[in-house]
Amino acid sequence: xxxxxxxxxxxxxxxxxxxxxxxxxxxxxxxxxxxxxxxxxxxxxxxxxxxxxxxxxxxxxxxxxxxxxxxxxxxxxxxxxxxxxxxxxxxxxxxxxxxxxxxxxxxxxxxxxxxxxxxxxxxxxxxxxxxxxxxxxxxxxxxxxxxxxxxxxxxxxxxxxxxxxxxxxxxxxxxxxxxxxxxxxxxxxxxxxxxxxxxxxxxxxxxxxxxxxxxxxxxxxxxxxxxxxxxxxxxxxxxxxxxxxxxxxxxxxxxxxxxxxxxxxxxxxxxxxxxxxxxxxxxxxxxxxxxxxxxxxxxxxxxxxxxxxxxxxxxxxxxxxxxxxxxxxxxxxxxxxxxxxxxxxxxxxxxxxxxxxxxxxxxxxxxxxxxxxxxxxxxxxxxxxxxxxxxxxxxxxxxxx
Numbered sequence: 001x002x003x004x005x006x007x008x009x010x011x012x013x014x015x016x017x018x019x020x021x022x023x024x025x026x027x028x029x030x031x032x033x034x035x036x037x038x039x040x041x042x043x044x045x046x047x048x049x050x051x052x053x054x055x056x057x058x059x060x061x062x063x064x065x066x067x068x069x070x071x072x073x074x075x076x077x078x079x080x081x082x083x084x085x086x087x088x089x090x091x092x093x094x095x096x097x098x099x100x101x102x103x104x105x106x107x108x109x110x111x112x113x114x115x116x117x118x119x120x121x122x123x124x125x126x127x128x129x130x131x132x133x134x135x136x137x138x139x140x141x142x143x144x145x146x147x148x149x150x151x152x153x154x155x156x157x158x159x160x161x162x163x164x165x166x167x168x169x170x171x172x173x174x175x176x177x178x179x180x181x182x183x184x185x186x187x188x189x190x191x192x193x194x195x196x197x198x199x200x201x202x203x204x205x206x207x208x209x210x211x212x213x214x215x216x217x218x219x220x221x222x223x224x225x226x227x228x229x230x231x232x233x234x235x236x237x238x239x240x241x242x243x244x245x246x247x248x249x250x251x252x253x254x255x256x257x258x259x260x261x262x263x264x265x266x267x268x269x270x271x272x273x274x275x276x277x278x279x280x281x282x283x284x285x286x287x288x289x290x291x292x293x294x295x296x297x298x299x300x301x302x303x304x305x306x307x308x309x310x311x312x313x314x315x316x317x318x319x320x321x322x323x324x325x326x327x328x329x330x331x332x333x334x335x336x337x338x339x340x341x342x343x344x345x346x347x348x349x350x351x352x353x354x355x356x357x358x359x360x361x362x363x364x365x366x367x368x369x370x371x372x373x374x375x376x377x378x379x380x381x382x383x384x385x386x387x388x389x390x391x392x393x394x395x396x397x398x399x400x401x
Contacts, residue, residue: 023082023216028053028064028209035064035075041082041216044197048074056208058093058153063209066202072101073198073211079106083195086186087219091157093212096142101200103156106192108132111158114201115141119158119169122188123181126309130188133167135177142171153212162186162220184253184308227251227276227304227312230283233332234290234300234317236343242290242319244272245332246302251280258303259288265299265316276304295321318396329391335399338380342389347372353398354388361387 024041031053036044050067051074057063066073077083083106090111094103103112110120116137122130145152160167165181195216203210228249235243244259254276260268272288290300298321302314320329330343342348349372352362366378379400387398 023218024077026214028057028062028212031062042077042080044075044077046076048072051075054209058212061212063212065207065209066198068205068207071200071202073201075197077195079193083216084189085218087160087162088187089157089159089217089219091155092214093153093155094142095153095210096144097204097206097210098202103201104195104197105199106195108192112156113137117142117156117169117171117176119167119177121160121167123185124188124310126185133179133181135169138169138176160187160219182308184310227254229314231333232302232314232317233334234319235330235332236319240293240321242293242298244288244290244300245286247283247285249283251277251284253307254278254304255307256305257286258305260301260303261290262299263294263296268301293319293321315399320396329396331389331396331398335401336379337401338378340377340379340398342375342377344373348375348391350391351375352390354390355385
């Protein structure tokens with residue numbers, strides 16, 4: 001039966017691959033491998049002392065056994081960005097023989113108590129904050145088995161789909177909770193941490209499995225983004241004037257762009273607002289100017305705002321402005337593809353390039369001069385990464401895609 005379950009799960013992954021990504025899967029099918037080893041995705045990093053994999057799992061197979069003395073299971077998977085998808089499906093088989101404990105949590109995300117199905121999760125509110133959704137304790141309760149060795153497991157699944165805003169809980173395939181929120185709102189994971197499975201869950205120390213077939217899927221992890229940004233650059237124009245240029249391949253429900261400026265990459269000020277194209281499948285080009293950039297290192301980023309208030313940021317671009325108001329050095333596009341342009345209002349002089357370890361890689365780059373203040377550089381021989389470009393007029397950080 002476990003083979004059939006896994007086949008069905010595998011087929012689900014296959015047919016829904018455009019909308020779902022397998023993040024982690026624990027089948028606990030090999031007692032010798034122990035409880036920490038996953039079938040897909042990251043392994044767990046710790047578990048309480050006498051937790052094992054043993055016979056008595058779902059459908060007569062092996063499962064996760066809290067053991068005879070441990071007060072908790074506490075299977076811990078280290079926090080990782082892969083656990084922060086816009087939508088999620090989490091499921092596992094569970095058999096109850098206790099009253100107190102939490103089945104799974106990540107700080108603010110809580111799924112099920114020992115006795116009751118329940119769910120608490122957070123969703124972005126479109127204004128930089130979040131809305132908390134909580135089902136409270138639901139009925140029916142999990143079936144309480146007096147003899148845990150009988151292996152009566154129930155399948156418990158939570159699913160949130162960001163495009164529809166719908167979150168559901170099912171127990172053995174029957175929906176027991178549904179919340180229909182605003183469309184196109186991803187889950188909010190800020191401040192959440194490690195995945196903890198089985199806090200104070202010990203199966204009343206009967207030394208039989210209480211968990212089996214635990215999985216997490218990312219739902220709509222590859223869903224369409226509001227825009228497909230192909231380039232964003234900031235470069236000197238004249239004096240303290242900085243030219244800002246960006247291009248998009250496509251736009252979806254795109255209301256506007258905001259260009260933000262900072263001198264410390266912490267405090268940002270909106271200096272330019274420009275209308276977006278709404279919906280567009282054609283490439284588009286945008287140009288704007290900062291007419292009074294402050295002296296020193298100045299940083300720019302592009303904020304894209306959707307019609308419903310959702311927003312996203314580009315990577316940060318920088319320009320150095322000297323006290324007299326002349327930009328010292330500008331590199332664009334940055335992040336770079338195969339070729340970049342280097343400009344300065346003064347003679348550039350010698351050019352050298354270093355990787356993040358400080359190793360010089362200048363000999364892997366072809367520089368071509370166009371006068372003393374403008375160069376192009378062919379980066380095609382360099383791998384993707386972060387580099388530092390130095391000249392007689394200063395240095396700047398360069399990112400190659």
